[in-house]
Amino acid sequence: MFPALIPLIPFIGAFLLMLGWKRFDRIGVTVIGCGSIALAAIVAIIIAMQFATNGEQAIVQHAGNWLEAGGFKTGFDFRMDALSVVFVLVITIVGFLIHVYASGYMHDEPDYARFFACMNLFVGAMLTLVMADNLLLLYFGWEGVGLCSYLLIGFWYKDPANGYAARKAFIVTRVGDTAMAIALFMLFQYTGTLSIPGLLENSTHIWSANDGVITIIALLLLGGAVGKSAQLPLQTWLPDAMAGPTPVSALIHAATMVTAGVYLIARTHTLFELAPAAQTTTAVIGAITLVLAGFSALVQTDIKRVLAYSTVSQIGYMFLALGCGAWSAAVFHFVTHAFFKALLFMAAGAIIVALHHEQDMFKMGGLKKQLRSVYWVFLIGCASLAAIPFVTAGFYSKDQIIWLSWSAAGGHVGFWLAALLGALLTGMYTFRMFFLVFYGEEKTKVHHRPGGSMMIPLYVLAVLSTVAGFIELPHTMGHVTLFSNWLQPVLPAVSMLHESLAMEWTSQALSALLALGGIGLAYAWVVKHPKGMSDFLEMPAIMWLRGYWSRGWDFDELYNVLLVRPFVYLSRINKRDLIDTLYTGLAAFMEWCHNVLARTQSGLLRWYILGVVLGAVAILSVLIWRIYI
Amino acid sequence: MILLVLILILFGAALLSWVAGVKSHAASRWIALCSLLVNLGIIAGVWIEHSHSSSSRWWYQFRMDWVPHFGISLHLAMDGLSMLMLALTFFLGALAVLISWKEIQTRVGFFHFNLLFVLCGITGVFLTMDLFLFYFFWEMMLIPMYFLIGIWGHEHREYAANKFFLFTQAGGLLMLLAILGLYFIHKANTNVYTFNYFDLLNTPMTPFMERWLMLGFLIAFLVKLPAVPFHTWLPDAHTEAPTAGSVVLAGLLLKTGAYGILRFVLPLFPAAAAEIAPVAMLLGVIGILYGGMLAYAQTDLKRLIAYTSVSHMGFVLLGAFAFNEIAYQGVVMQMITHGISTGALFIIAGALYERIHTRNLRQMGGLWLRLPMMGSAAMIFVMASLGLPGLGNFVAEFLVLLGSWQANHVLTILATIGLVVATAYSLRIMQKVFFGPCDRQYAVPDLNGRELVIIIALVIVICWLGFHPQPVLNTSQNIDYVVR
Amino acid sequence: MIVHPTTAGMLLAGVLFVLGLISILVRRDIIFMLLSVEIMLNAAGLAFVVASSHWGTADGQVMFIFILAMAAAEVSVGLALILQLYHQLKTLDSDEAAKMNG
């Protein structure tokens, strides 16, 4: 089995759907769309098994040369190692489930084929990204997923707001990509290759730790990761990206694409280890982002925006883990997050469809009875997101991060506190959303209940959101390390600063308590004392704070004022091209001269004679001047 | 001999299609198309023949005395660079004939005469190794192009045609001065009158003289390229030209400027070129950013695309003066891919104009509903223009930037920021034309068979260049670049 | 004061010439302008003859003859033109014949 097949199959699916968009009927499109992903998933599983039995040897396939010029050489090299396998499996399996769900969700969409073509294209690009053996191919996937994200956010193209959100997503991530491109140039300049194993190998020889160049490179790579993963300061595009169809939000903006940054940093962890400053920056960005996004999520009214901010916040956790050197913890959280966030998005989608495309949580409520199945899966998702102890996957992955943010070599007590604050916020906003949607009085009628194609993926994910946590249990609870063992060949184990069982207990207990406390607060806020709370919330200062948070801490406004508006303004005023004015001005001056001189051509005979006389006077004057004076 | 045949076929076909155009429009079109396809076939044959043997740099040489007294000879030669440029010329030329099949209905014979004559001039420019002959062909391109814009253009065609002519002619005269200067300096130093490129290559001269002669050549090529601040003829000419004219202008005429820099400025005046490199690279970067910004502001679709050319050709300038092989390879790539992608965008704009009779972006929107195929094609080329990996432009821009990074960090960073600007203006095209609300209910047909053939050919080429650029890179590798 | 004859003749020629020039500048009637041209030609001829007597050669006088012939031809053609102009414009105002303005 060739690893290259895994991304190739979805690409072929996308290609077929693009060419045959007129010929296939709805069923044909569904079969190709979902089938290609299923096939990719099967191939991925087979290769993963092969890899597992093979031992630690990565499977690398050179599928062809790409370009070779003047000492620069790259090819289509695909790599399956422990890290890729994790990502590939998550992408194909969750991707498949979301495709199945989408076939139900998008059932009434006239542009059904286009949707699935883009989705398949996305999966292909994403798989390329995580399987690339060189950074250029990774960049190819990186930009490819950006394109698909753009296409799918703007899928309903008739609304200009969607187009705006789509372009914003593309352009903001492109800013990060630019940084990453420069990192590639620098890496090539110093290491002479863009092949990932090669440059990681070389980098340890070339640079010692804390070298200035490697720090810059790591920071630039971080810039790329930050753009794609919607971290501070490039996080603004993700909430707007919710303009796309819900399966898109689930697949691209929750489960897979936005975690590409995590993948990139994990993949190039050697570089970050050489640049502790960059690594600390990563952790700081993660910590700040997770808290800021948590506050923003707390005050949203749109259910999808809550989930979007929560995604930003959860990826913040992953970055925090990466920054602390807890590589496998970050990847572990990626896995569980992919499961429960996809679950939450799709469940939210089910609710939205049921309420006839109503996304405002304050117009929902009391849906517990109406949508009992959705209620349960949503509850599981929320529990996992809020990290309710022992039974949810989210608990194990997040707790590991919280603990390591203090105890790992790169950790700090400040990170730990931020992570704990994040845990409290997560509990609060998650269950605020949950209670608002399912409790209270019924405000909007349910139109129709989701069908099987939408519910089955939800059940599967609900199960995964629960059991996926058990592959990695902390010291205090059984100490299962299946996952980190698996990643051992690629990602080094975390080096600990503090190793105390008691401390770990305390941390876990604290985070669990905070999560539960958050839920309790949410319960009190939404269900128990809605009146009292609303009085509190109506206070002017609180109102202002709510607005400020719900606008995402006004980062949008900041960028508008600093970058977007000046650019647009400058280009507007310069629409006629100032330099052209120079040339047209020159032409106008010539024309003016022409007019002036033409006026001397009066046609009056005496005028001409006067000219002759003037000339004679002048010539004689010069003559006299030169000869006699 | 085969080189002369390439030119003569076009020349003969030009006359023939004019004559035939009197009787039958179709005959004129077929003659033009067939001559270009024959040439394309010849070039393809040449390429296949030479794709493996990298024995000698010059694949073909043809030399015949013309005015021996003054050292002027009919000297043609072909290497990898010429071959690639010629392939692009004939490919885009054939598409230009196809695209004007329905668009041009007046003076059809004369139109094809002019079109083929321009292509003939361009072919000559890419082949000739005699500076006098080079100038001859250089000027020969202009006049038919002037007619193409001035006769079959849009509403402000005369203004645009005059502007185009004045700018390029002024540049051309500077080049003539420089050529004559070089000629006489060579005579003074070696006592031989010659216009031969190879003889002039190592003319000894003072640095002062070299600087001025280099400037003469460089400015002519910068005008053609076009680089800021000589770019202002381009938007007008592109906007007003008929579709075929825009395709030839963007796809080929601009490339003669880039070709001139690679072929003449750098090898003839290596020291002076190295001296001016930072300035030239800066101009390239300014072009990238300034052109992008102007493109973003435009409301006329063709004008927007025209400004993207300014932006893209900035990469050519940046790479050409980076003095390393990766960048040169990128420049050659960029010349080809820009020809394809921008040509395609102009073809789409032309097809759109044929349907809805406006180029104003404000009057478009939501056309995806009616024109999904055209929209998909536009999407591909818009993505190419913003440098999406997998399409040819990415390879080109990446190589240019990778190469120029070795030469100048700051300018490369600025140029890379240009990619963000490219994203902004490129996506604006899609949003304004194909997405957004559909105010006007245009009932227009999607691409027809002929247009589909054109677009598919272009898509295949741009994807091929994106995924497997190696044949092109291998071919252009064979050139003795000036590497510092 | 003894005046050199050439100086005196030249001064006379100069004065006559300038008078003709003034006339041609201030007059609008085209016949007057023709008249002024005659004055100036005559003055020029006078200057030639004075020069001829100064050097004692015949060349100046030869020139005078040529000027004379030229004046005759000029007057005849000029008058014919004036005639046409008069028929055309019904006036002798030279400013009316200003169609060739730029």
Next chain:
Amino acid sequence: MIGTAFYIAALIAVLSTVMVITRYNIMHALLYLVVSLLAVAVVLYLYGAPFMATLEVIVYAGAIMVLLIFFVMMLNLGKESAAQEKLWLKPRIWIFPSLLCIILLGELVFLVLQNRQPVSGVQVVNPKEVGIALFGPYILAVELTGMLLMAGIVGAYHLGRQKEKTLHRFLENNQS
């Protein structure tokens, strides 16, 4: 060695020329011009060019002026023409050109007065020498002059003829 005769003739020439350029009536102006020409003929005679003086009287004062006089009579320009002239000749119009011309005159005078050669007599050049020069070195010019006169005749005939067609064809085209 110039005498009173020259001064008188010169004075008459200048005065009558001034009268020419200040007259409103064209007829008066022409007659004053004849006087001026006759005075110039005297000056020519005094400068040792009797043949030229004769030609001046015959051709200039005789033929050309008479041609002009007849022409003016033919056009029958009457009082309104004189009135028109009066209207046109305002100081505002003539003051600047006159100043300019006087500057020119000043320059000419200055140049002429640079003559520092010793005073000598007038040298007489007799008509014989003129004839020899004319048909010797100047023969080509004489022939050219003949052609010029011929052209003058043909031109005058062509332009002056008024048949059914009153306009010259160029003028006609211009008008249409």
